[in-house]
Amino acid sequence: MSKFKNNSQLIKKLYLSSCFEEIYYLKPGNVSVKSPILGMEKKKFYRAAEISGEILSNKNIKLGKSIFLACKKCMTELNTNYNLGIILLTAPIIKTAIEGFISYNQIRSSISKKISEIDKQDGTYIFEAIKICNPGGIKNYNGKANINNDFAKNYSFQEIMKIGAKHDRISRCYYSIFQEIFEFGLSYLTTTKKKFSKEFSTQCLYLKYLSKDPDSHIQRKYGHCKADMIKKKTFWISKKIVLNESKKNKKKIKELDNYLKKTHTNPGTCADLTVTTLLIDKLTDIVTTSGLNKI
DSSP: OOSSTTOHHHHHHHHHHHHHHHHHSOOTTSOBTTBOBTTBOHHHHHHHHHHHHHHHTOTTSOHHHHHHHHHHHHHHHHSSOSSHHHHHHHHHHHHHHHHOOOSHHHHHHHHHHHHHTOOHHHHHHHHHHHHHHOOTTGGGOOSTTOTTSGGGGGSOHHHHHHHHTTTOHHHHHHHHTSHHIIIIIHHHHHHHTTTSOHHHHHHHHHHHHHHHSOOHHHHHHHOHHHHHHHHHHHHHHHHHHTTOOOHHHHHHHHHHHHHHHHTTOOOHHHHHHHHHHHHHHHHHHHHHHTSSTTO
């Protein structure tokens, strides 16, 4: 029997642990306890995790509505978008876990089923959540999948995710059933955490995401050219540091953080992907070991 089925408290604990770890570790350009961003309060990130964790782990609230309610309450209390990307990415995973899976192979297929079940009402809730949070740069996009256009109403949620997948990594996760995480990030984290500390492994994972594809948050705000430039810059830095947890390499991570912070360039989507990978990793650890010692 699945250890997760109807176990909202366990799943919420894993979610909060993933959020708190990610906010604690320094991630170049992104907010952390060790390197804040002007105007973003670290206490509010913790509070955003608590608010969203309580709602997303409620087994009686459907996926779309839980995303909407979590975003609405976070915005009402905190008055700023602190965690839309995290909510969007982790919600289907949390809902799937609550329904229960008993093997690693079942996790992704269960998530696929959950996403395929998103109906018109669920999709409307999700799009309203995005509108409420108004993520940076979203008004710069004016394609067919623009949720602010009446034209988008002609498409199902899944069709809009397919269109958005071409330029947005969160949409791509929904469309590809989290391919980027299951076939790239998760295996990378599994390997690195055997060799390095939890913090350095998480930093390497974040840098790998940032050097793999343009960050969607940066691309929305500043365009493809800048997002691609940051990707290439991170690729060469990442290539040099990922095999050695040394003071020299930690200094390089800090230098990249300083550079991105000075240019107000926040790879927010890569941070969201990192949190989601940490959560799936915790879930798979429990599934594969059938024990709770990894929580």
